Structure formats: C-alpha cells, structure tokens
Amino acid sequence: MKKQKILIVEDEENILETLQLNLDLEGYALETAVDGEEALSKFKSFQPDLVLLDVMLPKKSGYDVCREIRTYSNVPILFLSAKGTTQDRIFGLKLGANDYLPKPFDLEELLLRIQILLAPLQEQEKETSNFKIGDFEVDFKNFKTDSRSGEVGLTKKECELLKYIVSRPNEVISRNEILDHVWGEEKYPTSRTIDNFILNFRKYFEDNPKQPKYFQSIRGVGYKFTP
Amino acid sequence: MKKQKILIVEDEENILETLQLNLDLEGYALETAVDGEEALSKFKSFQPDLVLLDVMLPKKSGYDVCREIRTYSNVPILFLSAKGTTQDRIFGLKLGANDYLPKPFDLEELLLRIQILLAPLQEQEKETSNFKIGDFEVDFKNFKTDSRSGEVGLTKKECELLKYIVSRPNEVISRNEILDHVWGEEKYPTSRTIDNFILNFRKYFEDNPKQPKYFQSIRGVGYKFTP
C-alpha cells in the first residue's frame, strides 16, 4: 500500500512543526504550505489525499482555499481553527469540509479523525486493485492478465468463469453450480466445456499444469481454487 | 435515488423526538431504539445507512453497541453524548465511530455531519447504478442491456464502444478518435466498421432508427451521443 499524502496548511510555526513531526511518525507523506496561495499551488502539484487546513491564513483564507479546491476535487478537507464556535464549524462544513477541529486540538483525536477520513480511500484502493493469482495480475476490467507466457487477453467467458471461481476460494464448486452461475439457467453446454476453460487457466497460471496448485480438480465433484 | 436510512438510538425522549422530527423533515427513513439491545436488533432488521448513537443507554452502552456493530459492518456511526471530554471522544472514535458530537449539539451541525458521512455512499450508488439511454438500462458489467426488443446481450466491442461514446455526451466525436480510443493505436479497421456498431445501437435504443435521437451522425465528422 502506498503512503497516503497529506497537505498541511498552517502559518503558525509551532503548530506546523508539531503536525509535521507527528504525521511523519505516522507514516504519511507530507507537504506544507504557509499561506492560502501556496496551499492551492501545492495542492495542484502534490495531489494530496487529505488537506489539513488552517482557517486564518495570510493572502487567502482557509475558507477561500476550501471553496476553490471543492470546485475541482472531492479530497477530504479537515479544518483546524482557533475560530471554534458552532457557527464557525457550521460555516466550514457548509463549504464542503469533511471535519472541523477547534484549536487547541488534541493530537490523538486529530490523528484518529485523519484516519477516519482516509479510510474510505484505502478501502477503495483495495477494491480496485487487481486480483492476483500467484505472481500474475488479473485485470478483469480490461480483459487481460499476466501469465507464464506474458500478457494474454481474456475472453468474456474466461473472465466470467475466472471471476466466479476466484470469488469462492478454497471451496469445492460443482460443475452444475458453475454452469448455473456463469452460464445462467437457460443455456446448458456440456459440463466438459468447463474443463476446457480450466485447462486454459492452468496454462496461464500454473507453473506445472500437470500438477495444478491453484486450479485443482476434485474427482466426482468439480473444481477448487486455492489462492 | 432511494431514501437513506438512519437508525436513531437515544433514550431521552425529548432529544429523540427532536431528532425524529428534523431528520424526517430532511427526508431520511428512520427507525429508533431506546436501549442498547433494541439498537442491535433494529440494526439487523432495518439495515440502516447510518447510526446515530447515544453513549449512555439502558441495558447496553453505546460503546458496546458500536463495538458489536463493527464486528460485522462498516456503516457510519455518529456518537451523540453528554460525555464530551476529549478522552470520551477519543474513546468513541477508537471504537470505530466515524464522528462524535458532544451534547448539547447544534442541530444544523448534526445535519451537516450526517450529510458528510452519507456522502460517500451516495457517490457509490451513482457509480454502481447502471447507465440509462432513454428508458433502457445498460448493464456494462454483465454485457447486457434492455432494448426495444427486450433484453439483449452486448459483445465486448459493443460495450467498449458504447462506454466510450456515452462517456462524452453532447460531444461530436470523430471516427479517428473512436478508433484510437476503442481499438487502440495498433489495430485499425476501416472506419466504416464503426457505422455498423452505431447501426446496432440505433436498433437497440432508438424509437425510430431512421431518425436517431441518441446516436446522431454529424456529416463529415463523426457521431454525437445526446442523452
């Protein structure tokens, strides 16, 4: 998993240093800005995953920065501000910020809230990351996969069958189950058809197709995928 | 878009009523629970999109409820509590809550924070919801679409081309652009090939294929998709 990038926008030197120190310790990649204009330019070049944003800043207020970022990005924004009244918070949240922490803030709480804001991103990364069989990366969306003989294209049925099989790892799946799920209830090819596809998968992925590790056959029942 | 479901867990009657009234006004679907055990059973039956959770509850504390929910769900949880110290907040957030608002809370701020927590969900729904052309729903993932003659299967290329074209609505796209994007730089069929696919799309989707509304051809240039 990549380091998550945080842009810290804060003009008070002490606070900035504390934040830098602690967020670095947490393993985030950091960039800093000390005024509103720098914040926007750093935002564009750094493309952070989260912005910690002070409200009172030289040149351009945090509110303005937030408004502008929101015109082109949904990146999580967390306001840090000495202006801590309910009205201030509401104002900030209405601008599209995701959270608003009054100063002085508790460092532990800040770290937690940062984690919370970054969590959906991490999940997403997990979901969109491609599936791996051994060392081979399968790209279902684009119908291709790495294989022992380099990148090969996958056909529609190959994709569908492979998706179904790997969705049930370590489970023995009967041929009929496969036919039902991948081919649908109407169409019913010979169940031997499945064997042909398995044969292909073994050619793509198995070191030794004669002794399959990933695509094992269970005599009399069906197949089992072992990651 | 469906109504979003919120489970309110709160034993103080006044607060519960205020919340109910206002969240109803905002258009959320609501369920309520007045103690920890009811909260868990309602959670399972109601399957809410967000939980508003009081900390001090009869039978089972909000903390316990949160802990248990987190063992099987990532639903956003927002604590509401009279226990408002930093340590309380940190404790709640560490349990996996997404936000923590001390009582007395400002209603407007609560509504905003609820919106923020529900936002990712809404986005997701938008993404996974299928594309529509007229009244016909296109299911790119499963290679099929409704059409004037019922459900039809889409081929790989049909999907790719259709995806590309609808990704640029109201824009005139030249044949060469289409070839570059859908076929890739290497392979180059006659540009007339595209016409054949367009012909199919019109058969699928146009009321009157002779006078296309959705897939218009722009003489000398290419095609334009108008939703």
Added chain:
DNA sequence: ATTCGCGTTTAAAACTTTTAACATCCCTAG
C-alpha cells in the same frame, strides 16, 4: 478388470468483427 471421470487435443459450431457492395441522403457546383 472394468468403469467412470478427468486431461488433452482437435475440430466443428457459434458468434463477433470486419469488409465489401449497394442504396440513399445531402451538399454543392454548374
């Protein structure tokens, strides 16, 4: 030993994609 099920190869069947050919429409030049 015989039967049954799977692995494997090969080829036929089905389907998709591309090309070719002709029809039709639209613009423009005469």
Added chain:
DNA sequence: CTAGGGATGTTAAAAGTTTTAAACGCGAAT
C-alpha cells in the same frame, strides 16, 4: 434546380475468435 460526388445507412457475406463438442488416453475407484 438538378446532377454528381462524397458521406452515411443498410445488408450480406467473409474473416477471425470464441465456445462447445467429440474423441481418445490415462489413472483412480469399485
């Protein structure tokens, strides 16, 4: 206003892929 050329619509068939079936051999189970 009309003829001709160029572009798109339409159909059908060719070429290319994918999917399915058939056939045979091998090894395990009964």
